[in-house]
Amino acid sequence: MSEMVSVHGWMEEALSSQDEMKDSSQRQSAYDLLSGLSHEEHGSIDGEDDEEEEDDGERPKKRGPKKKKMTKARIERFRVRRVKANARERTRMHGLNDALDNLRRVMPCYSKTQKLSKIETLRLARNYIWALSEVLEQGQTAEGKGFLEMLCKGLSQPTSNLVAGCLQLGPQPMFMEKHEDKSSICDPSLTSHAYTYQSPGLPSPPYGTIEAHHLHLKPPTFKTVVDPMVNHTINCTTPPYDGALTPPLSISGNFSLKQDGSPDLDKSYAFRSHYSSLGLSGSHGHVSHFQTAVPRYEIPIDMAYEAYPHHAIFTE
């Protein structure tokens, strides 16, 4: 790798006189122009090819076929080959990035302005597949704590918050208990964020901000799920949704409770609620109340959850 360093050093030196080349394509062509020759090739131009040197006792003689002398034509061929290889590699990486973008679009949450990093996209994709498999195989619902936990497993806190925000749920206490640091703040600005789709609390850095029209909540698109709780079939196939998103619900909004405390799934199917402008008013009141009541949210996380089990999205 020292060779590579020297190559880069050589190129950088050559490039240093071209300060204005900020544009990557410009820089790329400069690289291509200047880097047509590898370190070794470069050395060979002047007939200093190691392979052809006499053994001076300091360097062991290398095995293998002797290298051909670098003629001008050969140098040119190498240069052209290197330039072409660079272009192919760029194209290949662009293809890879396009594929990643496509993957991002089918993730449970998608934002043009707040793109998941590559690694987080892959992790979330894995979790999403896993979570949906669980839904199919074990008849779980694609909503709520369990589903969210599966989605967020192994994700960074910002990504977890993003997913939670998109699904309008906060990471739950049990989920949080996995983390050692419980002294960190609970940040209902996340809830505020969820309400307004702006990003004071959600994982803005390093990803930027979320805007409502950029958020694209993508519910799972499996065909039907038999919900054991209500023993009827829910049609979960949701058409692509491009319209404005409705403000999210609080947890209590998403999971309305019957009078006996059991979840009223007829009223609380998360994704369905998501596309409805109805049923929001109740939760709005709660969220707003919470926000005004606890302006800075410097509460230990378990305390906060006890106090506001239904209204907060807690950060790690």
Add this chain to the structure above:
DNA sequence: TAGGCCATCTGGTCCT
């Protein structure tokens, strides 16, 4: 300023 993320260049390896 450090750290995360990214695009790009590069040389090595494998395959056709």
Add this chain to the structure above:
DNA sequence: AGGACCAGATGGCCTA
């Protein structure tokens, strides 16, 4: 010989 793929290095950009 040349293309695809890969991983290391590097520098730029952005944010805390």
